[in-house]
Amino acid sequence: MLSQLSASLSHYSLSSFPSLTALFLRGPLLSPFPSKPPPSLLSSTSKSIRKFRLYPSNPHKPQPRPSSLVSNSYREVSMDSPSMNTDLSVESVTDDLKKQSLGEGRVKLNLEDLTWDHSFVRELPGDPRTDTMPREVLHACYTKVSPSAEVENPQLVAWSDSVAELLDLDPKEFERPDFPLIFSGASPLVGGMPYAQCYGGHQFGMWAGQLGDGRAITLGEILNSKSERWELQLKGAGKTPYSRFADGLAVLRSSIREFLCSESMQSLGIPTTRALCLVMTGKYVSRDMFYDGNPKDEPGAIVCRVAQSFLRFGSYQIHASRGKEDLDIVRTLADYTIKHHFPHIENMSKSESLSFNIGEVDGSVVDLTSNKYAAWIVEVAERTASLVARWQGVGFTHGVLNTDNMSVLGLTIDYGPFGFLDAFDPSYTPNTTDLPGRRYCFANQPDIGLWNIAQFASTLSAAQLINDKETNYAMERYGTKFMDEYQAIMTRKLGLPKYNKQLISKLLNNMAVDKVDYTNFFRLLSNIKADPSIPEDELLIPLKAVLLDIGKERKEAWTSWVQTYIQELCASGISNEDRKASMNSVNPKYILRNYLCQSAIDAAEQGDFGEVRRLLKVMQRPYDEQPGLQKYARLPPAWAYRPGVCMLSCSS
Numbered sequence: 001m002l003s004q005l006s007a008s009l010s011h012y013s014l015s016s017f018p019s020l021t022a023l024f025l026r027g028p029l030l031s032p033f034p035s036k037p038p039p040s041l042l043s044s045t046s047k048s049i050r051k052f053r054l055y056p057s058n059p060h061k062p063q064p065r066p067s068s069l070v071s072n073s074y075r076e077v078s079m080d081s082p083s084m085n086t087d088l089s090v091e092s093v094t095d096d097l098k099k100q101s102l103g104e105g106r107v108k109l110n111l112e113d114l115t116w117d118h119s120f121v122r123e124l125p126g127d128p129r130t131d132t133m134p135r136e137v138l139h140a141c142y143t144k145v146s147p148s149a150e151v152e153n154p155q156l157v158a159w160s161d162s163v164a165e166l167l168d169l170d171p172k173e174f175e176r177p178d179f180p181l182i183f184s185g186a187s188p189l190v191g192g193m194p195y196a197q198c199y200g201g202h203q204f205g206m207w208a209g210q211l212g213d214g215r216a217i218t219l220g221e222i223l224n225s226k227s228e229r230w231e232l233q234l235k236g237a238g239k240t241p242y243s244r245f246a247d248g249l250a251v252l253r254s255s256i257r258e259f260l261c262s263e264s265m266q267s268l269g270i271p272t273t274r275a276l277c278l279v280m281t282g283k284y285v286s287r288d289m290f291y292d293g294n295p296k297d298e299p300g301a302i303v304c305r306v307a308q309s310f311l312r313f314g315s316y317q318i319h320a321s322r323g324k325e326d327l328d329i330v331r332t333l334a335d336y337t338i339k340h341h342f343p344h345i346e347n348m349s350k351s352e353s354l355s356f357n358i359g360e361v362d363g364s365v366v367d368l369t370s371n372k373y374a375a376w377i378v379e380v381a382e383r384t385a386s387l388v389a390r391w392q393g394v395g396f397t398h399g400v401l402n403t404d405n406m407s408v409l410g411l412t413i414d415y416g417p418f419g420f421l422d423a424f425d426p427s428y429t430p431n432t433t434d435l436p437g438r439r440y441c442f443a444n445q446p447d448i449g450l451w452n453i454a455q456f457a458s459t460l461s462a463a464q465l466i467n468d469k470e471t472n473y474a475m476e477r478y479g480t481k482f483m484d485e486y487q488a489i490m491t492r493k494l495g496l497p498k499y500n501k502q503l504i505s506k507l508l509n510n511m512a513v514d515k516v517d518y519t520n521f522f523r524l525l526s527n528i529k530a531d532p533s534i535p536e537d538e539l540l541i542p543l544k545a546v547l548l549d550i551g552k553e554r555k556e557a558w559t560s561w562v563q564t565y566i567q568e569l570c571a572s573g574i575s576n577e578d579r580k581a582s583m584n585s586v587n588p589k590y591i592l593r594n595y596l597c598q599s600a601i602d603a604a605e606q607g608d609f610g611e612v613r614r615l616l617k618v619m620q621r622p623y624d625e626q627p628g629l630q631k632y633a634r635l636p637p638a639w640a641y642r643p644g645v646c647m648l649s650c651s652s
């Protein structure tokens with residue numbers, strides 16, 4: 001079966017990733033514990049992955065486009081397809097946010113009164129040792145360890161009221177004098193039971209062995225008044241047995257990026273881990289940011305991350321990699337995850353939504369109601385597909401899509417060298433470590449999502465939780481879900497009545513050739529009027545701020561595209577005002593460009609946290625005009641292209 005699946009994947013393969021040498025894998029954080037790789041559907045060093053073919057392959061040299069934008073094996077969707085109407089939950093997420101911000105019936109508790117649960121520690125096998133000596137931790141999902149980062153007069157840099165609300169925490173608690181001490185781990189949080197999780201992962205396509213929470217320490221799970229479970233984790237809180245030869249710490253620079261981006265993603269309507277607060281420890285941490293042998297002392301910091309769970313694909317992979325003895329742990333962990341995080345699957349019965357639960361792959365029926373693990377992986381595959389489609393929609397490039405950075409809940413996790421597209425470039429990677437092969441570049445994210453699902457499926461398959469047919473089905477559902485959502489998102493971004501692959505393909509090609517700013521282009525596009533009488537030489541006026549320095553030939557290409565676009569709009573019958581409002585609700589005006597982050601970092605490193613807090617406020621309303629804050633929508637200035645601003649390495 002493995003070879004059959006590999007063959008079916010390579011059938012679509014257009015690209016290959018040069019295999020990376022160990023040198024590029026993790027910089028100084030290569031695992032000293034490279035345990036046996038878990039069985040893999042694709043060889044871990046496999047170069048062939050499927051290609052979704054969404055973007056022009058070489059933006060600088062436009063190629064004639066293939067007749068279809070997407071593989072024919074995917075069904076076409078239109079705006080009125082069921083998946084569009086029921087499932088494009090960018091809106092539902094923003095609706096939830098609006099409700100949250102109204103603060104209806106909000107419970108406000110002190111830190112001491114939060115309701116804790118410790119299901120992870122209670123229900124899963126733990127490490128009998130509690131020391132932080134670097135070591136392989138066998139037959140266990142976690143090690144109990146306490147935060148140990150040194151602090152000296154820690155300071156609260158920023159906080160999120162909306163995360164406090166998730167936890168039922170009174171926002172006044174942020175003002176407590178001991179708050180920075182508690183959230184730097186120097187004072188214990190009453191009710192917490194800290195531990196570090198054991199996980200492994202494929203990094204840059206190669207099995208890296210045991211990784212684990214090397215600098216993140218979970219305090220426990222909070223149960224809120226809606227019976228939701230929220231895990232609290234301090235990132236940068238000191239060494240654990242999973243720290244290998246690193247220090248267990250985080251610096252202010254990377255912590256500001258993680259804090260701001262996770263909260264921005266939430267406001268964009270993209271599933272993500274959250275951040276309650278960011279504390280500066282008052283101690284310095286040495287970092288060799290450019291691997292040039294010139295380490296610099298940087299202020300240390302700790303982010304308190306919050307998510308329903310921080311389980312990753314690698315959390316299951318590590319146990320499968322350890323052979324027979326630990327395969328039971330894969331099952332135990334899967335049972336735990338389904339029970340607490342996918343309860344609808346636990347309670348699934350044949351009578352429920354049969355159309356969803358019964359599918360077909362390779363001509364045979366797959367009945368998800370007869371195997372909860374199959375239903376689970378299908379949902380994980382679909383959540384991942386939906387997540388990646390939304391990233392593509394806003395131009396987010398994660399930068400390190402290793403399997404240890406793939407959340408089993410379909411959340412964006414680990415904000416390291418991420419970047420939002422400025423000038424549209426499908427081959428953009430924000431990660432200098434990724435430069436040789438651009439494995440994790442913007443255009444490759446959909447394929448990498450599938451590659452990672454294949455690794456996860458092979459883990460469940462090794463533990464005999466799913467069979468070959470179910471594996472194939474999960475992967476097929478990834479593709480279908482991704483294309484459905486991606487097409488729906490692009491259709492809405494352009495304000496079209498239905499998906500038009502030629503028009504979108506031509507647009508992306510034009511944008512790549514002229515390096516057009518991805519965010520500002522789509523925002524301005526809503527100013528184009530559905531009026532066929534507009535004179536040719538006025539057609540590009542609404543886009544002039546983003547079509548910079550283009551010659552006569554390119555002007556003609558753009559004019560021709562706008563003419564076709566206007567024809568489509570005219571045929572739709574939607575009013576200009578309605579279309580603009582709808583487009584502006586999916587095309588953000590404000591995104592967390594790397595240079596904006598850097599300005600906030602520069603000020604914070606000088607002791608001024610105002611810009612971090614202002615940026616948070618702006619990014620909490622990305623779709624609103626926010627008059628007076630126009631400067632946060634500006635294109636990157638020249639200094640943004642200096643090393644370390646638009647591009648970063650993995651290790652930060």
Ligand SMILES: Nc1ncnc2c1ncn2[C@@H]1O[C@H](COP(=O)(O)OP(=O)(O)OP(=O)(O)O)[C@@H](O)[C@H]1O
Pocket residue numbers: 029211212213214215216242243244246247248249250400404405413414415416650651652
């Ligand atoms: N300074 C550090 N000290 C100890 N371990 C580290 C450090 N930096 C990274 N690691 C570990 O290296 C591995 C990969 O690092 P990566 O940058 O993906 O993770 P991270 O940003 O630390 O954590 P997360 O994935 O939880 O956001 C993880 O196991 C991580 O815990």
